[in-house]
Amino acid sequence: MSRVPVTLREARVDDALFLLGIWQDSLRMADAQDQLGDLETIIRDAGASPDQRLLVAECGGETAGAVYLRATTFGPLNLEPTVQIFAPHVVPSFRRRGVGRKLMESAVVFAEERGVRVIAAAGSAAGRDGNRFLARLGLGAQAVMRVAPTAVVRSRLNVVGRALPHHARMSRSPKQSSAVGELLAARRSQRRSNTVA
DSSP, rough: OOOEEEEEOOOOOOGHHHHHHHHHGSOOOOOHHHHHHHHHHHHHHHHHHTTTTEEEEEEEEEEEEEEEEEEEEEHHHHHHHEEEEEEEEEEEGGTTTTHHHHHHHHHHHHHHHHHHOOOEEETTTTOOOHHHHHHHTOOOOOOOOOOOHHHHHHHHHHHHHHOOEEEHSSSGGGGGGGGGHHHHHHHHHHHHHHOOO
């Protein structure tokens, strides 16, 4: 049996429902209608920008996967030109047919067209198979992005502040005025008390 060829095309607005099905965990927390609206905007913006590409993979006329590409810098502090790959996804029934390879190949071509030497991929932390695939292609872990609601971080900072020894709360130097400084001071104090005991 011959392998069905995989083709790529730019996403159209009518792909939004398919993309919602495969990318729902990557979208903002909202109802499905708002998420669809977000995807339609993302599709239009990608189609209008030379620095973005949203591609849909087809296999035998069926949608089989998608990837979002963006040419930018590595980050706000590292201005190395980079092609960022977001949410490369292959529909489970189309895995092991070359769809993932074709999606990643499109990222390489996108980078080569722009003379960009670095590619960075963002996959789901829970997506073990996807992360293994990216590792096999030579993409190593560079950073860990941790995410939490603002209110949760605020409440945890308040807990950290209350856990500080009284003298650390009362007489802070300018360096210790930040939450990071407070946390480090609390850890040092805790280590000292453990050493004495």
